[in-house]
Amino acid sequence: MFDAIRHSVRGKAILLVLASTVSALALSAVGLVLYDLRAYERQWTTDLTTQAEILARASAPALAFDDRATAAKDLALLKVRPFMLAGALYTRSGELFATYTKPGFDTRFPPRPEAEGYSIQGDQLSLYHRVVEEGEAIGTVYLVAYYRPWSRLVDYLTIIGLVMIASLAVTALLSGWLQSAITMPILEVARVAREVMSQRDYSLRARKTTDDEIGELVDSFNAMLAESGRRAQELRDADQRKDEFLATLAHELRNPLAPLRNALEILRMRDVDPATGEKARQMMQRQLAQMVRLVDDLLDVSRITTGKLAVRREPLVLQAAVNDALETVRPLVETRRHQLDVSMPEEPLMVQGDRTRLAQVFSNLLNNAAKYTEPGGRLWISLEAEGEEAVVRVRDSGIGLDPHALSTIFDMFVQVDRSLERTQAGLGVGLTLAKRLVMLHEGTIAGRSEGGGLGSEFEVRLKLAAAGEEGGGSQGLSASPAAPPRRLRILVADDNVDAATSLADLLVARGHDIRVAHDGAQALFAARGFEPDVAFLDIGMPKVHGYEVARRLREETATRRTLLVALTGWGREDDRQRAKEAGFDRHVVKPPDPAEIDRILDVASSRTATA
């Protein structure tokens, strides 16, 4: 019973109603009884005094004129009041004048009257009252009546008992109502919650039966379910997109391998004619470039998902970024025999931004345009100033986009046409990346299409920088004046033997002196006698990792000034930071771009020249 009350809302509700009803009744009963017992005595004596006064007035003439018979008749009227037990009249001199006794009641009248007033003895109240006529006392009335407050108390308790029983009945009804109005909806919510947990079905809803706070609870609960369901669906969708992305990734990475292997086979043949050999080399270069681009995209995806995508903000000429992008996509455009129209103003349009990243945005847009347009189509790219903004538009005559697709194309891993995608390389991150990059430049990007088959247009808007901000100008491309080629001592350390050897071959071909190591310990040992001008160090090496090697080389007097270059597969910002702290001068992401290696060697040449 008590357990049932403790564990059910209904039991508690009933207990609450019961307890408040019973205690309210009990308290009011106690108050009433106390008040009434006090009032009873006063009321009763007042009543009896009034009775005595009436009797005194009526029987005054009988007393005055010595008429006992009339006095007895007057007293006999007391019999109409059943609780009057006896009455008597005394003369002025105190003699008993007339009496009345209730039938069946036995009493002895006092021989002489006492002083005016009342007294209570047992269950009897007796009272003396003077008979006064014209201001003179002419006699005394004596009355005896029942005095039974306890019987009245019993009456009270009976009534309270009946009221309590009635209240309990009402309570039972109320609790029944509570059950349906309060407990039931809550139980319903609990039931639905259990079902949702066991079935993972977020489409279930609790039924709303009332418009009160519980109704609100049900509404909130249902809204929460809807939200949970939506989130679960989103997670499933995202997960599915990721799965598709991984499948696409594997596919895209594998695609270039076949032509690479074929080309390699061709080159290994002894009697390859020069034209075929050149063709194979070009093919290898193209496929390799494609792979590098895929991996770069992959790194950018990682930066987007971890929120580490960042851009530099430097004054730059927007035409340069567009030209970079055109340079990148030209091979694809030529392959697909598209006609590309370029329209740019003569005067330079300056913006604050990251030239490489903006070029990436435009090349992504151009790349998409080329991919999603049937061979022999037309592409347009235009750059113009509109008020405070520079606007770049990339348009094509391709397959276009339907309105539904327009809303999702900027989402991660979304690809417009899977069937077409099978023939077109890409990971479905290009537009996502473009949008993030534009947003980082505080610009906007929007897609437009007249519909399927009618081509599409993408528009990027960037805030124009004031003309005076042109300071740095073109950077990077014309780095340092080409130093006369010098023979440099170069240490290459990589546990991947092929990677180390191929880089070493490349450097030997450039006429440098090379030492190769395949772990950190070897690298340190080799460096000691060799005193290299430049050291290309892999980070993830056995025995001693690259960071530690760099730190120790920095401590040695002979290698303190060596140009240290980190070679890693990790291109994230914190990786760069860590390399810098370990003492590296440069951080190069694998595979190293030959042009970049040349730049590094140029820097090293000039350093050794000045040293």
Added chain:
Amino acid sequence: MAAVRALLAILLVGIATAAAGQRTEATEASLKAAYLFKFAGYIEWSATDFASPEAPIAIGVVGADEIAAELYRIVAGRSIAGHPVAVKRFAEGEAARGVQMLFVGREASKLAGTVRAAQAQGILVVTDTERGLEMGGAINFVPQGERLGFEVSLDSAEKSGHRISSRMLNVARRVVQKGAS
């Protein structure tokens, strides 16, 4: 009443050898005087009965010297309904004037004439004779064994312009209603 008792005590102690008849006479006279005073308390006096609010209720006595003497003693220092009470003794044949109530004693001669004359002047008459009410008395003493009773004629009372309290009628031996004669 105190006076009656004082008198009784004097009589009992002072005149111990007095005859029983004498004692009865004295007791009866004082009892009648006491009743006369009490009657005055049950008459519903109106303002027109008096010259002024302070004017006394005057009780005239004819032909009952002993009772008159008792009455003098009784009314001394007492009042009824705010009025002091006075007693006036009238000689036989003298016209009763300036009283509101007149007791005509048993010894009075020309009893009926006296009663009529008084009633005509608006005086409430008390008699002490067998056919007192029929003669025009409003209240008449009636002997009743050892006790003293009285009878009332509402008719006569009304003729003299007075009303008698119904409380007193309760203890009257006989009540003659209005318009009965």
